[in-house]
Amino acid sequence: MKSKILSIFNNYMRKIEKNTGSVYFGNDSWKTLQQTIDKQGASSVAILVDNNTKTHCLPLFEANITFKKKPYIIEMQAGETHKNIHSCLSIWEKLSQKGFDRSALLINLGGGVVTDLGGFIASTYMRGITCINIPTSLLAMVDAAVGGKNGIDLGALKNQIGIIRDPLAVVVDTMFLQTMPEKQITSGLAEMLKHGLIYSNKYWEQLENFDVTNISETESLVWESIVIKNEVVTEDQQETGRRKTLNFGHTLGHAIESYCLENSDMPTLLHGEAIAIGMILALHISVKQEGFSKETFNIATQRLLEVCGKVSFSKEAISEIIKLLKHDKKNVSGKVLFVLLSDIGKPLINKTVDEKLILKSFEVINAL
Ligand SMILES: NC(=O)c1ccc[n+]([C@@H]2O[C@H](COP(=O)([O-])OP(=O)(O)OC[C@H]3O[C@@H](n4cnc5c(N)ncnc54)[C@H](O)[C@@H]3O)[C@@H](O)[C@H]2O)c1
Numbered sequence: 001m002k003s004k005i006l007s008i009f010n011n012y013m014r015k016i017e018k019n020t021g022s023v024y025f026g027n028d029s030w031k032t033l034q035q036t037i038d039k040q041g042a043s044s045v046a047i048l049v050d051n052n053t054k055t056h057c058l059p060l061f062e063a064n065i066t067f068k069k070k071p072y073i074i075e076m077q078a079g080e081t082h083k084n085i086h087s088c089l090s091i092w093e094k095l096s097q098k099g100f101d102r103s104a105l106l107i108n109l110g111g112g113v114v115t116d117l118g119g120f121i122a123s124t125y126m127r128g129i130t131c132i133n134i135p136t137s138l139l140a141m142v143d144a145a146v147g148g149k150n151g152i153d154l155g156a157l158k159n160q161i162g163i164i165r166d167p168l169a170v171v172v173d174t175m176f177l178q179t180m181p182e183k184q185i186t187s188g189l190a191e192m193l194k195h196g197l198i199y200s201n202k203y204w205e206q207l208e209n210f211d212v213t214n215i216s217e218t219e220s221l222v223w224e225s226i227v228i229k230n231e232v233v234t235e236d237q238q239e240t241g242r243r244k245t246l247n248f249g250h251t252l253g254h255a256i257e258s259y260c261l262e263n264s265d266m267p268t269l270l271h272g273e274a275i276a277i278g279m280i281l282a283l284h285i286s287v288k289q290e291g292f293s294k295e296t297f298n299i300a301t302q303r304l305l306e307v308c309g310k311v312s313f314s315k316e317a318i319s320e321i322i323k324l325l326k327h328d329k330k331n332v333s334g335k336v337l338f339v340l341l342s343d344i345g346k347p348l349i350n351k352t353v354d355e356k357l358i359l360k361s362f363e364v365i366n367a368l
Helices: 002-009 029-040 051-056 058-064 085-097 112-128 140-146 174-179 181-200 200-208 215-235 240-249 250-262 271-290 296-307 315-327 356-367
Strands: 014-016 020-025 047-048 072-076 104-108 130-135 150-152 157-161 171-172 340-344 348-353
Touching: 002 104, 002 271, 014 174, 014 215, 020 029, 029 058, 029 130, 029 171, 047 051, 047 058, 047 085, 047 112, 047 250, 051 058, 051 072, 051 104, 072 085, 085 112, 085 150, 085 215, 104 112, 112 130, 112 140, 112 150, 130 140, 130 181, 140 174, 140 181, 157 250, 157 315, 174 215, 181 200, 181 215, 181 240, 181 271, 181 296, 181 340, 200 296, 215 240, 240 250, 240 348, 250 271, 250 315, 271 296, 271 340, 271 348, 271 356, 315 356
Parallel strands: 020 171, 047 072, 047 104, 104 130, 130 171
Antiparallel strands: 014 020, 150 157, 340 348
């Protein structure tokens, strides 16, 4: 399997070049990364990994990139529960103790937790040092590592602290996916499905029938998702308009993820699983409020259920989740604002929704 993938994709690169946040994709992108690092001439380099990416991803990185001075490896604990200020404090202190100055470089090698937290560390340490994202999970490749959003959770509240600041570059090599647990790959699929739903029926149809665990098949679709995300964030980096469409499914999805993080009687949901549930709920609301086709809802829901599995919510859970909506970052003057769809590829932003309809959409999901 490994050698087959190598022979298909050897010496291969696609790229999106910009002043900041350029994306290099394919195993030939390592050469460009080497040139970027050499040209940057950082005073010192740190590589942020978590305990899984240290084992599974650092060797591939080290086989491709060399440094004049040995980089400093910083390891954090894997998982959303560590995307917090305590991890930041420990990393800021390590950088400071090792004498990292403003010309230092931080390389974030990991999934969305590492690229979100590492991007935030780089944005704040000494008022900002350069960072490079090397996403190693599917979700981080197609979404988290691109677009410059970074940050940490505040207690259970998702991504409440953070800023938007591009990394110098993003380097994507799907070889990393070979060690990803299947459940995590499926979680990444949720954000790809989101790109299809908000952007184009053509891409959605391509996603409908493909096997996400077949990495060689996934390659071209990963690139397609990166291109979509890049187009949207380049047009509206500060999220005043079009970028909000990328939050489709996230209003309720984030609240559900936060609720499950805080309640030990609930299953621990991966980010993509929570977003898939959020998208089913938002699609149901779209059917009732925006004329989204019921037939398309049924088809899309079946696909999304393959990501999140069957879930149900008690009355108490639903009421707590609705309370959590007041912390959503898209809210304006206390109003909860949703992204809805009138059709696939036709997103509507800043939509308010009656609470009764939100409750009804949970009834629908409980009955699936
Ligand atoms: N900044 C953004 O625009 C944006 C967009 C979407 C999601 N996010 C954030 O991304 C996070 C979710 O990202 P995620 O799903 O990558 O989570 P994650 O970083 O927790 O990675 C998932 C798991 O896979 C492991 N892993 C990663 N790469 C691996 C590899 N190649 N081999 C083996 N194991 C590997 C990690 O150690 C972790 O245990 C959430 O915090 C979410 O809020 C951010």
